[in-house]
Amino acid sequence: MATKLWVFIEQFKGVIAPASLEALGAARTLGGGVTGLLFGQGVGDLAQSVIAHGADEVLVADDASLADFRVEAYAALLVKLAREHAPALLLAGATTAGRDLFGAAAVDLEAGCLADAVGVKLVGGVVQAVRPVYAGKLLADVTFASGGKPQLVTLRPRAFPKPEPDAGRTGTVTSVAPALAEDAIGVKVLDYVIEQGQVSLADAKIIVSGGRGVGGAEGFGPVRDLAQTLGGAMGASRAAVDAGWIPYAHQVGQTGKTVAPDLYIAAGISGSIQHQAGMRSSKVIVAVNKDPEAPIFKVARYGVVGDLFKILPALTAEFKKRLGK
Amino acid sequence: MNVVVCVKQTPDSAAKIAVENGQVTWDAGLVLNPWDEYAVEEAIRLKEKHGGKATALCLGPESAKEALKTCVAMGCDEAILIADPVLDGSDALATAYVLALAIQKVGAVDVALFGKQAIDGDTGLVPIAVARRLGWAPLTYTVQIAEIDAGAKTIKALRTLEQGKQVVTAKLPAVVGTVKEINEPRYPSFMGIRKAAKANIAVWKAADLGADAARVGTAGSAVRWPSIYPLPAREGAVELLDGSPEEAAAKLADKLIAEKVI
Known part of the structure; x- marks a missing residue:
């Protein structure tokens, strides 16, 4: 069976984060079946783009409770799905959302989390990654202790090439339900303050x-x-x-x-x-x-x-x- | 309002970092992690505004008491060091497990503050992992605590994300991960420094926290660091472009277009 590689697809108001597309590209280079996790509200239309950028399968959770990235709601769903499907490796962009999501999910899964990798490969199913430490003054080779647990890795934005979309790629899209009801989510988002013309x-x-x-x-x-x-x-x-x-x-x-x-x-x-x-x-x-x-x-x-x-x-x-x- | 601020001791940000025989070395002193200064300042401000107590917590070796003294000198009421050889080699998630236990042991905490990340390990995972362990509101990347209602036990905060700022509310207790813009950390006062010099810093062991030995230290950590090394040097020396500003600009434009970066 192909190694199960999962990629968290981060989107903000219907636009997929470039770091998520880079993670899809990185997943494709590792060899295995790539599943994109697309959570949000009204995001179903993005699934085709996720496939075009390298996913074989997309799990879509479309619900008002997932409209904003809130780590409580997103982590609960990610953990539930990971327990059901046991992916070997999960990738996300090392954005504020990606770091929070994987840090929280790793706690629930009793798994390890590597932050901010700039290189990643799979050797015998185990991740070997490179990450900058000491504020980028040094590099460290990092890996996971054995254990059959999911391996969670966030990838530094722009450290991996963004794949060219291939509109001819096909894949399956499966709907999944949210794990938490709105009243079980403690954090409420009131508003955003966004500077016009801000370039990340x-x-x-x-x-x-x-x-x-x-x-x-x-x-x-x-x-x-x-x-x-x-x-x-x-x-x-x-x-x-x-x-x-x-x-x-x-x-x-x-x-x-x-x-x-x-x-x-x-x-x-x-x-x-x-x-x-x-x-x-x-x-x-x-x-x-x-x-x-x-x-x-x-x-x-x-x-x-x-x-x-x-x-x-x-x-x-x-x-x-x-x-x- | 009881506030805890979790801090780390790190090499000075101006230090030259090198690797000798597989060990990281630096040519300057150890300091309070620069990102944590903002968390300490915010802890003191919350205490000053709402009353109560600000306690600094640090997991580290005996020498890390110096970082805690900085916290006391700035205005924290108490400082606790968690030092135990069995904790050596703990990764970010094992560290978060220990800190969550320590926050529970402090007891009746409303807000646990953190710096964005430590400038050595740079994972940024500890605040969110502590929040998750405790089941507290996870307010990472907070740039402003807009409001705390101590009676109703609610908090309103602005979080800074890639796209802009997000305004959120949540119930206390909360984990608040700070970013640099949140405040301007104060310098320790003369009186503060005197107080810190005499401060009695409690030392907690893993057993004091009831920590499960299988979840801490190298054995309790999923992440391994087989090697650490300097960055490869950037290749080649700088190519200086001379002439008048217009000539230099034209030469540079040629180069950058040839490099395909424009």
């Missing part, structure tokens, strides 16, 4: 970040212009956030977000150990800094030594030209 740093392909060198809140203007021209997100170093120039949501580094975009442009950022911890797994790093001795140049592939207020506008103009904007 964790999912961004391009990030342009500013640091102490931008000199003030207005100094983020050229950083924002370049990010917008490139269709990327705007990041910041801790120094800029602590100075109050930009909200914490933009902070990249050890006590901010860990990111791994295709392109990371660091402008006016010296590149402390703590900042590097959050961005050094980016594919291509570009440093723009006045100080040729700045540590950021040690991790950068390309560097421009000079005034960011001249270089960033020149880059914006150049890319507008090249991208036909």
Whole structure:
């Protein structure tokens, strides 16, 4: 019998999280039958997309009690299904929801949970994973003690390639009922406060970040212009956030977000150990800094030594030209 | 309002971390885990606002008393260290099992606070796993405690998610996992430091908690760490692009397009 690989499909207001699609892709590489778990309200239409991205089967739970991700409701259902079907391995994106869901489910299943893997393989049915530790300064090989328990692993966003959808793929869709009634769920969601135009740093392909060198809140203007021209997100170093120039949501580094975009442009950022911890797994790093001795140049592939207020506008103009904007 | 804050001692975030003979080493001191400072601050604020007591709990070696002293110096009333060789090698879920027992032993706790994650293990699993063990409201990634009604035993909080902020209500007791934006941690006062120096930190053993030996330590942990090693160095030195800003920008654009990252 094929190894049962389960992937939690996270969706927010009907949009599947990129990290879930990456997890489907990772599951496909492990060899086995891939089942997607799709919980929510009015999400049945997404099942075909889950199949197109690599699932052989989708278990859909469609109920008002599952409209918002609430770990109590989702974990209860995941645990119930896992007890019935005994999957060997469960994967989810290491998002806030994925981490909470698997942490809670692992408690109920008396199973182990590995968080934030950047590499995963199955050897004789046992997961062998690689995960960053010490804020990305080290890597650890991690695995599970033997035991026939489900193995729960969350995958770091953007560490695994997103599979191309194949509309020709076929699979089965099965409906499942929620495990908890609404009155058994303690947490009630009242509202969301969502900033318009917010780009999730964790999912961004391009990030342009500013640091102490931008000199003030207005100094983020050229950083924002370049990010917008490139269709990327705007990041910041801790120094800029602590100075109050930009909200914490933009902070990249050890006590901010860990990111791994295709392109990371660091402008006016010296590149402390703590900042590097959050961005050094980016594919291509570009440093723009006045100080040729700045540590950021040690991790950068390309560097421009000079005034960011001249270089960033020149880059914006150049890319507008090249991208036909 | 009785509040517990669970903390960890970690290497300083500015430390250079290396591996020697399979052991992780660092070139700076051990500190209160930076993420936990926000949880400690929030615990003290809750106590100041609603009365009651703030107790800091830490699972770790004897040396971790220093991290607990920081908590007392900031304003926690009591500190308890859970130190026992049988707990060595506990993974995140075994740690959560022990902390949940300790929170129960403290007794009559309304809110258990946590930092987002520890900067060494980085799993971020402990807060949610403790909430699940205790069956308490799981309010992880909390950026603001908007309201606590001590009489009705309810809490309203804002949680920060990838998509934005989520406003939730729940019944106490709750586990509140904090994130950095929640507050600005205070520095220990001179009086606080003096108080911490004289603080009597209780030490609890696994047996004091009634912990099942099969659920703690290496034997009670599902996760194994066969090896730990430095990141591979990034290949090659930086390529500096020179000329006027326009010339450098044009050269960089060529490179980035050739790299297929644009």
